[in-house]
Amino acid sequence: MSPHPVTKTVGSFERKAPRMSAIVRAMEEVGPDVAEIARRTKEPAESVRYILKTKIFGKGLGVYAIYNAYALGLTKRALIADLAAPYSERTWDLFNAMEEKWFLTYSFRMIPEGTYAMIFDVPDGREEDFTELIQRMQEVGFIKKVHDDLGFEWRRNNEMRAELFDFKRSEWDFDWTKLPVRPAPPIPVAKKIEEIHLADLGLMAELWVDSARSLAELAKPNEMSVRSAVRHMRHVKEKGFSTGYRVNWMKSQKLNTSGRYLTSPHKYLVTGVFVRGITQQEQRKVRDALNRLPFLWVEAGGNNYFAELIVPLALTNETIQFIHREFTGLSHKTRFYILDWGSGMSSSTPRHLFDPKRQQWVYEPESQVRDLEAAMAKVATVPK
Numbered sequence: 351m352s353p354h355p356v357t358k359t360v361g362s363f364e365r366k367a368p369r370m371s372a373i374v375r376a377m378e379e380v381g382p383d384v385a386e387i388a389r390r391t392k393e394p395a396e397s398v399r400y401i402l403k404t405k406i407f408g409k410g411l412g413v414y415a416i417y418n419a420y421a422l423g424l425t426k427r428a429l430i431a432d433l434a435a436p437y438s439e440r441t442w443d444l445f446n447a448m449e450e451k452w453f454l455t456y457s458f459r460m461i462p463e464g465t466y467a468m469i470f471d472v473p474d475g476r477e478e479d480f481t482e483l484i485q486r487m488q489e490v491g492f493i494k495k496v497h498d499d500l501g502f503e504w505r506r507n508n509e510m511r512a513e514l515f516d517f518k519r520s521e522w523d524f525d526w527t528k529l530p531v532r533p534a535p536p537i538p539v540a541k542k543i544e545e546i547h548l549a550d551l552g553l554m555a556e557l558w559v560d561s562a563r564s565l566a567e568l569a570k571p572n573e574m575s576v577r578s579a580v581r582h583m584r585h586v587k588e589k590g591f592s593t594g595y596r597v598n599w600m601k602s603q604k605l606n607t608s609g610r611y612l613t614s615p616h617k618y619l620v621t622g623v624f625v626r627g628i629t630q631q632e633q634r635k636v637r638d639a640l641n642r643l644p645f646l647w648v649e650a651g652g653n654n655y656f657a658e659l660i661v662p663l664a665l666t667n668e669t670i671q672f673i674h675r676e677f678t679g680l681s682h683k684t685r686f687y688i689l690d691w692g693s694g695m696s697s698s699t700p701r702h703l704f705d706p707k708r709q710q711w712v713y714e715p716e717s718q719v720r721d722l723e724a725a726m727a728k729v730a731t732v733p734k
Contacts (some may be wrong), residue, residue: 374512405517410601415557415592420540424471430498458694460687473711483715503652511644534637551701620689622658639676
């Protein structure tokens with residue numbers, strides 16, 4: 351079997367790709383702002399509005415803002431651990447109940463071993479408290495074994511390679527042998543926001559769920575007027591609350607406030623790697639390789655590295671072969687995983703965890719553990 355499949359190409363798609371690519375790239379920077387996209391791409395506003403309606407939103411491809419954790423005074427930590435029974439089979443109930451105080455933004459079960467990965471936001475200067483939290487979770491019997499506790503100095507969401515995507519069929523369409531060799535995008539540098547308002551955080555949380563809604567729709571959950579929303583939207587954009595916008599080509603939909611997403615597990619494989627103790631040279635090498643793939647969803651780095659890819663099932667074998675080749679020599683410190691679709695949860699950091707008077711995040715490990723124990727008690731008494 352050839353490691354470089356050549357997918358079918360469509361002539362009309364290839365002719366329209368540069369135009370779609372320019373519109374998507376502009377939307378990733380400014381969101382679904384028709385006037386600004388038209389200005390940047392020099393396309394008529396009517397054409398931009400039609401393309402967004404028929405080729406993006408009409409096809410079920412949403413768009414949402416990516417919140418800038420580092421600018422908000424938060425750092426990323428990945429805890430990889432085995433959870434004790436019966437909690438390992440009831441994580442949705444536990445995490446959904448606790449995310450309001452946990453700063454837990456992403457969690458999933460890794461196949462085949464069943465180990466869980468939990469991505470936390472940790473306020474600057476509270477790293478020792480997070481280490482204590484891990485220890486307490488072990489003491490109360492929630493965590494059976496800790497495999498890794500990895501910190502990251504930066505995080506970035508990959509842009510959509512729109513020039514390789516057929517928007518008519520909503521499928522990736524490209525020739526692997528012609529993927530350009532190019533350096534990975536620069537490592538993002540976050541400038542910390544000096545003053546944070548709760549209204550800004552609330553609006554950012556709504557943009558994170560779905561940025562394609564009207565300003566009135568974004569304002570309503572935060573109980574603010576449209577006039578106030580206009581002002582705070584300007585704050586969000588100018589102060590750097592967001593690192594940009596993402597086109598959701600997976601067509602996933604958030605289920606209410608649960609954190610769960612509805613998408614098709616029969617179309618994509620979510621896979622990724624954690625690498626501990628990576629050198630700058632090693633990180634540069636794997637970043638240059640993985641950023642060639644249009645399936646790269648997110649990456650984070652520093653002394654450790656994390657990358658997650660969402661791969662069409664038809665191309666999983668070739669993608670896994672590609673990853674295997676590029677990680678030669680790093681296998682001894684790399685954890686490769688396949689994500690269990692049914693276990694995944696995602697959320698933004700709730701605004702009520704921020705104290706606007708002190709301009710600090712409220713981080714209370716003991717309170718978190720008490721809530722965990724209460725949730726564990728409920729889970730333990732519920733029959734399977």
